[in-house]
Amino acid sequence: MQERVLIKDLAAHEDGPVRVSGWVEKVRDQKFVQFVVLRDETGAVQLVNGGVLREADPENPRSDILLERTGTITELTHGTFITVTGELQHNERVKLGGVEIQIDKIEVVTRALPDNPVADDSGIDVRLDWRFLDLRRPEQNLVFRVQTTFLHALRQVWVERGFIEIQTPKLMASASESRAxxxxxxxxxxxxxxxxxxxxxxxxxxAAGFGGIFEVGPAFRADPSFTSRHATEFTSIDAELSWIDSHEDVMELHEELMVAGITAVKEKHGAEIEKLFGIEIEVPSRPFPRIPLAEAKEIVKERGYEVPRADADMDPEGERQIAAYAKEKFGHDFVFLTDYAASIRPFYHMLNEEDPSLTKSYDLIYRGTEISTGAQREHRVEVLEEQAKAKGMDPAELAFYLDFFRYGMPAHGGFGMGLNRVLMLMLHQPSIRETTYLFRGPNRLLP
Known part of the structure; x- marks a missing residue:
């Protein structure tokens, strides 16, 4: 049997026999010619049946073949999976890739029901109900190819720096951060x-001596939120490294990763992103702007918005305002907010020696939304115990964790970052529902 050719590779093929497979996207059944737009996982191509025959012709020795082929195409439904062999022809007048295939043989592999539950104007909930159909859209296919490229670029940085990839358990005997x-x-x-x-x-x-490590894996939050950027299960990108001097070392690694990831996406998918999403990917320059949280709140206040509580984190509107400021002043889509108050940070963040009310930590804001939290961690067990008590936690319940620090722990730090948020913001999508393979929220456990 002739080998299947991916649609993206047709342009490089010489004219002649070819075999393709994919889903029927559109049929134009005209009187003397039939056109089929076929899409596979890599693109779309136009198929042409110029041998249309509507009724038997006793004088034509190929009458039965032509009649059957015409009837098969007439009955094709959107989404039907077919395999076609025919003659590839390069034709500059064909808008769809500059090639077309003259059909010789068509095989219906699996037939789709005639009533497609997802229409062009279907809302996000309907599309998520039928996610496998929604994912056939070129835009959605591109999202996950972008994701693959982005993660591959991050892994290249980690591996080149000698980091080790780990997979941590998702079943735990106690809370990892808080009981909320x-x-x-x-x-x-x-x-x-x-x-x-x-x-x-x-x-x-x-503590095990691994030094730099990273993980890309699921995380879970029982957060009854219905915002565009929250989910109950999401993919977390995490990194941790030893022998640091401050959280600045973590921020520098974070910058390196983001620049590498976005550069790779732009180089590989930039033209297609511009075509399908109408946006140009911007690779950020280094270093990213850094603004202490207290100063950021004052900047936001001068812009006409006041964060509701002085002792609180930056809220969503505050994030949008400080991002707008960073874009105006620095021409940058990223901004680090630093020096968070100890009162709003986890017990394991290291305190600032000069001002113990502050932590050596940061949030990274990307195009108006927080995507990551990072920090230098406290590595002295006696200090950790006191900071846990100050948060109302019982050190006895943290015994397995505190044991890590009793046998020699280097100074270290790291960050956690939401993959789906990064993709949402990079591709200017309205919700992480568009950039999550199968979204999970308070009212969605299916499909």
Whole structure:
């Protein structure tokens, strides 16, 4: 059997016999000619049946073949999967890739029902109900090719720097950060919790002597939020590294990763992104702007918006305002907010020696939305215990975690970042529902 050719490779093929397979996207059934737009996982091509025959012709020795082929094409439904062999022809007048295939043989592999549940104007909930159909759209296909390219670029940076990839457990005996937003599950005779982050186990790798580590994996938050940027299950990009002097070392790694990832996306998919999404990918320059949180709140206030609570994190509108400021002043889509108050940071963030009310931590804002939190971690066990107590936590419940620090722990730090948010913002999408393979929220467990 002739080998199948991917549609993206047709332009490089010489004219002649070819075999393609894919989903029927459109049929134009005219009186003397039939056109079929066929799409596979790499693109679309026009198929042409010039031998249309509507009724048997006794004088034509190919009458039966032509009649059957015409009837097969007439009955094709949107989404039907077919295999076609025919003659590839390069034709500059064909808008769809400059090639077309004159059909010789058509085989219906699986037939789609005639009533497609997803229309061009279907809303996000309908599209998520029929996600496998929604993912056939070129825009959605591109999202996940962009994701693949982005992650590959990040992995290249980590591997070149000698980092180790780990996979941490998602079933935990206790909370990884706090007892809020936890999913509790039955676990034999007891109970377990779904991991909110791999934080504790990332730090364990530092005690184990791994040095730089990274993980790309699921995280879970029992957050009853219906915003465009929250999910109950999401993909977290995490990194941790030893032998740092401050959180500035973490920020420099973070910058390197983001520049590498966005550069790779622009180089490989920039033209297609511009065609399908109408946007130009901008590769950020280094260093990214850095603004202490207290100063950022004052800047936002001068722009006419005041964050509701002085002792709180930057809220969504504040993030949008400080991002607008960074774009206006620095021409930058990214901005680090630094020096967060200890009162709004986890117990394991290191305090600033000169001002213990502040932590050596940051949030990274991208195009108006927070995508990551990073920090230098506290590596002295006695200090950790005191900081946990100050947060109302019982060190006894953290015994397994605190043990990591009792046998020699280097100075270290790291970050966690939401992959789906990054893709949403990079591709100017309205919601992470568009950049998550299968979205999970408070009212969605299917498909």
């Amino acid at each position: 937003e936890l999913f509790e599950v039955e676990y034999f005779e007891g109970k377990a919790f779904l991991a909110q982050s791999p934080q504790f186990f990332k730090q364990m790798a530092q």
